[in-house]
Amino acid sequence: MHLSDPVRNKYRDAWSKFATGVTVITTVEPDGSIHGMTASSVTSVSIDPPLVLAVIGETRQTHTYIGNTGRFGMSILNENQSDIAMHFADPQKNFSQLDASFVANMSGIPIIAKAIAAMGCRVIAAHKAGDHTVFIGEVESIQLDDGNPLVWFQREFVGLSGSSVSADRDV
Numbered sequence: 001m002h003l004s005d006p007v008r009n010k011y012r013d014a015w016s017k018f019a020t021g022v023t024v025i026t027t028v029e030p031d032g033s034i035h036g037m038t039a040s041s042v043t044s045v046s047i048d049p050p051l052v053l054a055v056i057g058e059t060r061q062t063h064t065y066i067g068n069t070g071r072f073g074m075s076i077l078n079e080n081q082s083d084i085a086m087h088f089a090d091p092q093k094n095f096s097q098l099d100a101s102f103v104a105n106m107s108g109i110p111i112i113a114k115a116i117a118a119m120g121c122r123v124i125a126a127h128k129a130g131d132h133t134v135f136i137g138e139v140e141s142i143q144l145d146d147g148n149p150l151v152w153f154q155r156e157f158v159g160l161s162g163s164s165v166s167a168d169r170d171v
Ligand SMILES: Cc1cc2nc3c(=O)[nH]c(=O)nc-3n(C[C@H](O)[C@H](O)[C@H](O)COP(=O)(O)O)c2cc1C
Pocket: 022, 036, 037, 038, 039, 040, 041, 042, 055, 056, 057, 059, 060, 061, 062, 063, 085, 088, 089, 090, 091, 092, 152, 169, 171
């Protein structure tokens, strides 16, 4: 079933009410450079073994790179990292445009430095669902840091208090 534009917009509006944390999914491009994509459709799936899922649109560059490498990093952003979230929500922008201090390496998997939590994951399953793929990753390494999370609510980045930390964005 394909949605008409009004129903599609209503669907998007409904999900804009679902407040989430914000992650950056990091992968490696064929030439070895690091790639990042802002993602909020992620969750924990299992504790033993530790499994996470990330829902990635099949037109995303990240979709191709995760398919190629079978690995990804998932960094949960600090509330002061909305600039990084905006940066990696733009497919034209890449790591080379950022200061090198924004990236860290965890057991060979790139992550975002100073994220409040980061996990290195190995893909164990990929399920196509509509125009997205649900990638299930087994967590192989974990790093924690202090701080409050960045929150995505009604197409806006906010802090835990609900105060805006950046301008609106149409996604
Ligand atoms: C807050 C926020 C959350 C997002 N979550 C996702 C997501 O979970 N999955 C997805 O495929 N795209 C998501 N996007 C859109 C991607 O970040 C965006 O399309 C990105 O440019 C894709 O990058 P790539 O093509 O370089 O991989 C999100 C965007 C924003 C602003």
